[in-house]
Structures are given as structure tokens and as C-alpha cells.
Amino acid sequence: MRHLIDPMDLSVEEIDDLLKLANQVIAHPEQYSEVCHGKKLATLFFEPSTRTRLSFEAAMMELGGNVLGFSSADSSSATKGESVHDTVQVVGCYADIIAMRHPKEGAPLLASLKSPVPIINAGDGGHYHPTQTLTDLLTIQREKGKLGNLTIGFCGDLMFGRTVHSLIKALSRYDNIRYILISPPELRIPDYIRVEILEKKNIPYMEVESMEQVISELDILYMTRVQRERFFNEADYVRLKDTYILDTDKLKSAKSDLSILHPLPRVNEISTKVDDDPRACYFRQALNGKYVRMALIMTMLGLIPD
Numbered sequence: 649m650r651h652l653i654d655p656m657d658l659s660v661e662e663i664d665d666l667l668k669l670a671n672q673v674i675a676h677p678e679q680y681s682e683v684c685h686g687k688k689l690a691t692l693f694f695e696p697s698t699r700t701r702l703s704f705e706a707a708m709m710e711l712g713g714n715v716l717g718f719s720s721a722d723s724s725s726a727t728k729g730e731s732v733h734d735t736v737q738v739v740g741c742y743a744d745i746i747a748m749r750h751p752k753e754g755a756p757l758l759a760s761l762k763s764p765v766p767i768i769n770a771g772d773g774g775h776y777h778p779t780q781t782l783t784d785l786l787t788i789q790r791e792k793g794k795l796g797n798l799t800i801g802f803c804g805d806l807m808f809g810r811t812v813h814s815l816i817k818a819l820s821r822y823d824n825i826r827y828i829l830i831s832p833p834e835l836r837i838p839d840y841i842r843v844e845i846l847e848k849k850n851i852p853y854m855e856v857e858s859m860e861q862v863i864s865e866l867d868i869l870y871m872t873r874v875q876r877e878r879f880f881n882e883a884d885y886v887r888l889k890d891t892y893i894l895d896t897d898k899l900k901s902a903k904s905d906l907s908i909l910h911p912l913p914r915v916n917e918i919s920t921k922v923d924d925d926p927r928a929c930y931f932r933q934a935l936n937g938k939y940v941r942m943a944l945i946m947t948m949l950g951l952i953p954d
């Protein structure tokens with residue numbers, strides 16, 4: 649049985665197949681409306697979510713399947729002291745596949761060791777978020793027509809942003825990508841990405857503090873919010889939260905075909921005035937998240953139609 653815990657659990661070929669399938673779903677959604685008839689997806693969310701949980705649930709519904717689950721740890725038996733091992737062994741009796749989000753790094757991996765059904769990591773602490781990565785890859789491919797030969801700027805909270813860690817790791821297998829990592833010194837990318845991925849694979853990157861200094865070089869600007877819930881103290885969060893605010897003025901020096909991505913939720917880091925700029929891709933990106941999860945659910949359940 650396969651689980652999806654780390655973005656590297658999928659080979660480049662498997663990612664390619666998933667993106668192709670997602671594009672087919674986008675083109676002909678009606679052909680997929682009964683594929684998961686009689687199947688159930690459980691969403692076990694021990695941490696808040698809007699897009700990830702609802703797009704998983706919408707994806708399963710659009711495949712003709714059903715959904716069950718909980719949206720906060722408070723409404724589960726975790727509050728009574730149940731371990732994730734026990735929770736998934738029980739939920740595995742009721743559902744065919746499980747999407748789990750948890751504030752502790754590694755919790756979905758631990759759960760997968762005892763689960764009778766496939767587990768999808770829907771975000772584990774500041775660690776990884778592989779289905780957001782699939783969403784981001786589909787978006788880059790659809791916006792740019794390619795997944796290589798790009799200069800990508802990651803901006804904001806690169807320390808705690810799990811979507812950033814996941815996407816850099818997945819993209820490290822594509823050709824000729826240059827990274828510009830834009831963050832305050834306190835929120836730089838952790839060593840398990842900088843040293844273990846970028847340096848080990850000799851991938852070109854630079855770390856800078858100013859967005860203005862580099863924005864004209866970028867093909868993709870991946871904005872992130874400062875991850876308040878992962879800070880050790882509120883004063884540091886308050887000091888750092890508005891370090892970067894992308895506005896129409898800063899975009900004047902950007903390329904005309906820049907793609908602006910953001911996993912959302914947005915706090916202050918992108919002015920709402922930017923939303924009307926054709927370079928703003930983040931709402932299309934959120935929609936892509938549903939389609940790529942449809943492709944993933946079908947693939948993991950072995951239900952891809954001929």
C-alpha cells in the first residue's frame with residue numbers, strides 16, 4: 649500500500665502522470681463523476697484548514713464518493729488522549745483513504761505505519777505539505793507551460809512555511825531552476841532544505857532580504873504568510889509579520905509574464921489591489937488544488953478510468 653507523506657514519495661514520472669490526469673479532469677470533468685462511487689475519504693484535521701480540507705472533500709464529491717471526518721482536534725478523541733495510531737486504525741475501518749493534517753511534524757508518517765488504508769499528509773507542522781506541492785506544480789505548469797528553466801523567488805516565512813519546503817524539495821529534480829530566497833534573517837530556509845537539498849544537489853540559490861532588489865529577475869514569485877502559530881513568542885511575530893507586502897508599485901519592475909503564487913490564506917503580504925493584475929495566479933491555484941486532489945485520490949485508490 650502506498651502513502652503520500654513526503655513530496656519525494658512521488659517520482660517525477662508519477663507527478664507527470666498526476667498532472668496529466670488533473671488536466672484531463674479539468675478538460676472533461678463529467679467523465680470522472682462516478683469514478684469513486686461507493687468509496688469514502690476521511691479528512692482528519694487536527695489543525696485549522698479551509699482550502700486543503702474543503703478541496704479534498706469537494707474532490708471526492710466530484711468523483712462520486714463520500715466524505716467523513718473532523719476539522720479540529722477538539723472534536724476528535726485526541727482530546728481524550730487517543731494516539732494517531734489508534735485513530736487511523738479505527739478510521740481505516742470506516743474509510744478507504746485518509747487525508748490527515750497535524751501540528752506535529754511526522755504525525756502522518758507515524759499514522760501511516762499502522763494504517764490499514766492509504767494516508768495522505770495534508771500538512772504536518774512546519775515540515776511538508778505534498779498535496780499543496782502538487783497544486784503548485786500544476787499551477788506552474790499551466791501558467792508557464794513548463795516545470796524547468798525558471799527563476800523562482802520564495803518570499804516570507806521560509807523557516808516555518810511547509811509549502812515552501814515541500815515545493816523546493818519536489819522541484820529539485822527538474823532542470824535549470826534558480827532559487828531566490830527572500831526573507832528576514834530570522835526566517836531563513838532551514839538547513840534540511842538549504843544544505844540537504846540545494847547544496848547537496850548543487851542547485852543555484854541566493855538568500856536576500858529585499859524583494860525590490862530581485863523582483864525584476866523572477867519568473868515566479870511564491871509569497872507566503874508569516875506562520876504565527878509556529879512562533880515561540882508573539883512579539884517576534886508582530887515584529888516580522890509585515891516585512892513584505894507585495895503591492896502594485898513593487899510589481900512595476902517585475903516581468904510582464906511573472907506568475908504570482910500564494911498557497912493562501914493571505915494575511916497582509918499581498919495587497920488586494922494586486923488581485924486584478926493578470927499576473928496574480930493564487931485563486932486559480934486554489935482551484936487547481938481541487939483537480940489535482942481528484943487525480944491523486946483516483947490514483948491512490950487504483951481507480952483511474954481507461
Ligand code: NCD
Nearest residue numbers: 699700771811873911912913
Ligand atoms: C498552507 C498551509 O496550511 O501550510 N495553506 C494551505 O494549505 N493552502 C499555507 C499557510 O497556512 O500559510
